[in-house]
Amino acid sequence: MAGSDRHPLFLPLIAVGGLVFGFGLGYSHMARPEVVLDFLQFEDLGLPFVMFGGALVTGVVYFLAPKLLKRPALTNRSFERRLKPFDNQVLVGGAIFGVGWGLSGICPGAAYASLGVGNVPILWALAGMFLGAFAQGVWRSRNDASDAAPTGAD
């Protein structure tokens, strides 16, 4: 369905973006759980430069893109900021995520990248993430059984 009217360069561009993104996670050493744990234990405070350095770049791009360009080159979307509605779930989910991140030193993007730098034990974390996302999805769809309307993707 979505594939047919896509620009032929859509997936290649996603791939280039992912390569650069993953290279950055490798270069920053954020793909190493020890480095994340060292930051959280205040033994190496460099890590925030990864996330906020990244946010600085996207911040400039998110600000300038709608002013300089009409729309993205490969889709019919418009340049919108990533704004999600705030509710208590953000706090609850953030706290659960925080416990998991503090325990393991691993978050989704860094876990994929960790596999790329040869870290086989990270498969345990990835298995856990899929299990957690599955459990949450099952629990959620049981609770929302009444409304079948899907919420917006990403």
Place this chain on the structure above:
Amino acid sequence: MVLDPVPLQLFAEYFPNGISRYAIGGLFVGLGASIIYLGTGISAGASTFLESTLSYVSGRSRFQQYVSSRDWRLVFTVSIIAGAAIYSLTFGDNFQYSTDVQVWRLFVGGILVGVGTRVGKGCTSGHGVCGVGSASRTSLIGVATFLLVAIGTAQLVAAMGVSP
């Protein structure tokens, strides 16, 4: 030179690996997200891949809503792995790295990350890089929440003598 050595020493103590590794890596992360945004208008987060990939094996509506995006999310994730592999082959240590963090921490932490990122609408890339870049209030609150809780958790775990 004329700089007071005391603050310099303090600085060095808290940044044993310097900051360029982190800052340069972060710029690449932001650049990767920006390439995708400029080309497609999509704010790429890494965690929705978990649910979108589950749509291949589960018919639940919760996962099926991601059917239209699951192929590019798969490409994005495989590329992240490949990009990190390119780092490992060029500036890194040739796939020699393996974590010493205990398996139960990785697994239990992974489960909580999987639940939390879905309940909380994003992770370190979705909220942290794209959301903060968008100056989204929701994302700023989300990042502050998981950062503070993660620091508390890691300190507690370390205080209980769990290492690595």
